[in-house]
Amino acid sequence: xxxxxxxxxxxxxxxxxxxxxxxxxxxxxxxxxxxxxxxxxxxxxxxxxxxxxxxxxxxxxxxxxxxxxxxxxxxxxxxxxxxxxxxxxxxxxxxxxxxxxxxxxxxxxxxxxxxxxxxxxxxxxxxxxxxxxxxxxxxxxxxxxxxxxxxxxxxxxxxxxxxxxxxxxxxxxxxxxxxxxxxxxxxxxxxxxxxxxxxxx
Amino acid sequence: xxxxxxxxxxxxxxxxxxxxxxxxxxxxxxxxxxxxxxxxxxxxxxxxxxxxxxxxxxxxxxxxxxxxxxxxxxxxxxxxxxxxxxxxxxxxxxxxxxxxxxxxxxxxxxxxxxxxxxxxxxxxxxxxxxxxxxxxxxxxxxxxxxxxxxxxxxxxxxxxxxxxxxxxxxxxxxxxxxxxxxxxxxxxxxxxxxxxxxxxx
DNA sequence: GTCTATAAATCGATAGAC
DNA sequence: GTCTATCGATTTATAGAC
Numbered sequence: 221x222x223x224x225x226x227x228x229x230x231x232x233x234x235x236x237x238x239x240x241x242x243x244x245x246x247x248x249x250x251x252x253x254x255x256x257x258x259x260x261x262x263x264x265x266x267x268x269x270x271x272x273x274x275x276x277x278x279x280x281x282x283x284x285x286x287x288x289x290x291x292x293x294x295x296x297x298x299x300x301x302x303x304x305x306x307x308x309x310x311x312x313x314x315x316x317x318x319x320x321x322x323x324x325x326x327x328x329x330x331x332x333x334x335x336x337x338x339x340x341x342x343x344x345x346x347x348x349x350x351x352x353x354x355x356x357x358x359x360x361x362x363x364x365x366x367x368x369x370x371x372x373x374x375x376x377x378x379x380x381x382x383x384x385x386x387x388x389x390x391x392x393x394x395x396x397x398x399x400x401x402x403x404x405x406x407x408x409x410x411x412x413x414x415x416x417x418x419x420x421x
Numbered sequence: 422x423x424x425x426x427x428x429x430x431x432x433x434x435x436x437x438x439x440x441x442x443x444x445x446x447x448x449x450x451x452x453x454x455x456x457x458x459x460x461x462x463x464x465x466x467x468x469x470x471x472x473x474x475x476x477x478x479x480x481x482x483x484x485x486x487x488x489x490x491x492x493x494x495x496x497x498x499x500x501x502x503x504x505x506x507x508x509x510x511x512x513x514x515x516x517x518x519x520x521x522x523x524x525x526x527x528x529x530x531x532x533x534x535x536x537x538x539x540x541x542x543x544x545x546x547x548x549x550x551x552x553x554x555x556x557x558x559x560x561x562x563x564x565x566x567x568x569x570x571x572x573x574x575x576x577x578x579x580x581x582x583x584x585x586x587x588x589x590x591x592x593x594x595x596x597x598x599x600x601x602x603x604x605x606x607x608x609x610x611x612x613x614x615x616x617x618x619x620x621x622x
Numbered sequence: 623g624t625c626t627a628t629a630a631a632t633c634g635a636t637a638g639a640c
Numbered sequence: 641g642t643c644t645a646t647c648g649a650t651t652t653a654t655a656g657a658c
Contacts, residue, residue, distance in 0.1 A: 223641090231641070249541045253455030257634065267643050272635065331539055338532055338599045340450045354600060375614070381607050384597060389586070389615070392593030396585060398539045399555060406582050410615070413576070414590070418619020424623090432623070458652065468625050473653065 236274050238264045240288075243281045248331035252282050253341035279343040286336050286346050289329045290353040297360040307368030311361075311415070315390070315408040322394045323405060330394035358383050368415065375417040385414050437475050439465045441489075444482045449532035453483050454542035480544040487537050487547050490530045491554040498561040508569030512562075512616070516591070516609040523595045524606060531595035559584050569616065576618040586615050 223231075242264035246255045257278055261268040275281045300314035322330070336346050337354075361383050368374035375382070389411055396403070424432075443465035447456045458479055462469040476482045501515035519527070537547050538555075562584050569575035576583070590612060597604070 228641080235641085249539065251452040251454060251536075251540060251542060253452060254542050256632090268634090269636090269644070270642055273641070276635095278634070334535065334596055335452075338450065338596065339452060341452060341455050350600075377611070380604070381611065384601065384604060385590070385594070385607050385611055388593030388597045389590040390593070391596060392589030392591070393586070395535055395539065395592060395596075396589045399551075400585065403581070403585060406586050410578070410582065410586055413615050413617055413619070414611070416614055416617045416619045418614070418617045429623080436623085457650090469652090470626075470654090471624055474623075479652075 232274070235270070239271055239274055239281065240284060244285055244325070244328050244332065247282060247285065247335070248328040251341065252278075252332075252335055252339060252343075279345075282332070283343050283345050283349075285329075285332055286349065289333050290349065290357075292329070294353065294357050294360070297357055301360065301364060306373065307364045307371060308373045308412070308415070310364055311368070311386075311412060312408050314361075315411050318390050319393075319405050319408060319411070322390075322397060327394045327397045330391055331398070334391070334395070358387060361386075365415070372417065374415045382415060386411075389414060433475070436471070440472055440475055440482065441485060445486055445526070445529050445533065448483060448486065448536070449529040452542070453479075453533075453536055453540060453544075480546075483533070484544050484546050484550075486530075486533055487550065490534055491550065491558075493530070495554065495558050495561070498558055502561065502565060507574060508565045508572060509574045509613070509616070511565055512569070512587075512613060513609050515562075516612050519591050520594075520606050520609060520612070523591075523598060528595045528598045531592055532599070535592070535596070559588060562587075566616070573618065575616045583616060587612075590615060 239260060243255075243260045246259045246263055250256075250259065255278070257271050258268040260281070261271050264271075271281075275284075296314060296317060300310050303310040303313050305313075318326070320326075336342055336350055358380075362379050365374055365379045365382055369376055369379065393405060393411075397405075440461060444456075444461045447460045447464055451457075451460065456479070458472050459469040461482070462472050465472075472482075476485075497515060497518060501511050504511040504514050506514075521527075523531070537543055537551055559581075563580050566575055566580045566583055570577055570580065594606060594612075598606075
């Protein structure tokens with residue numbers, strides 16, 4: 221008895237997801253250029269030929285992953301902006317979510333994002349996507365920070381710089397997961413200390 | 422008129438340095454596995470055959486670079502410990518030096534260190550070097566932090582966690598240099614705010 | 623010391639069988 | 641939908657000329 225179209229569609233969607241999931245780990249640990257299609261295929265549990273049935277090329281898989289990462293981080297900031305509470309409470313919420321993500325599979329996304337930014341061995345399409353998306357996500361947090369500054373909850377000074385510091389710390393912590401295997405992540409309060417208006421000169 | 426042995430030695434030393442310098446940038450931007458020997462050679466300005474005259478393999482070049490990075494960071498922490506002043510002043514000195522390094526070529530070193538930690542495509546020798554060196558450098562900063570905590574200059578809490586946060590922030594800022602091309606680095610005071618005992622719960 | 627030519631291995635991508 | 645066989649291009653590393 222042959223499969224129905226609906227069943228085929230389900231298989232297709234599942235295979236694509238399996239490939240994406242496997243590729244995330246393989247790209248993160250081997251790099252876009254030196255990751256082998258056969259690594260991705262065997263991580264997902266099937267032959268390398270099948271990968272090409274679902275994706276045109278290795279580059280297309282990588283680009284799909286980067287798109288997903290950019291969408292997710294943009295969505296997170298939008299959620300944070302619509303959160304209830306003081307600016308600091310919204311930042312706390314966002315920080316907690318990011319730290320939780322890093323504790324699971326999110327750390328891999330940071331690794332491929334760093335590759336996307338720093339590596340020359342990356343599809344041209346990715347290089348074009350990055351600047352605008354990254355900057356606009358960063359800028360989306362500025363209103364929260366500036367509101368906190370007006371309320372005296374956050375240190376005065378260039379809000380863009382503060383956002384860069386904040387994002388850099390999160391990014392550094394994600395990488396650090398691979399440097400110190402079983403060290404627990406700090407809590408959101410410690411991270412948010414970079415916004416502290418405490419003793420600023 | 423043939424060259425003397427001394428002249429040959431000078432040439433040898435200079436060539437090795439040229440290769441190392443070129444390899445740093447190429448490895449940082451293409452990754453250890455997908456960096457081509459010919460990329461390194463042409464970045465240094467000579468043929469790929471010559472690279473093999475000075476290094477046994479691509480892996481040996483990468484390992485040399487990682488060794489150098491580990492030595493430099495260990496030395497920096499030792500210098501900081503012998504610095505005069507309060508714990509916070511010593512941390513400030515160390516932070517300033519690291520930020521200055523990041524502003525020049527130091528950012529490339531962070532990139533290859535991250536690769537060394539996160540990539541499977543790295544020589545076995547490197548994988549063995551990393552854990553002990555990294556941990557001992559991190560631990561070397563603990564006495565400074567703990568002295569600052571006793572003096573009330575630094576927030577209470579797990580000193581190791583604070584060190585991880587501090588190093589993660591520096592690392593994240595180094596990566597960020599490649600994400601926002603012309604954004605200035607924050608000053609040391611902003612970075613050191615993660616030690617701030619200000620408003621901790 | 624430096625270069626060019628080449629051998630040997632690897633891997634992305636395709637074709638075709640089931 | 642899935643797999644195996646294969647082509648073609650790339651690249652590490654070496655050999656040998658200058």
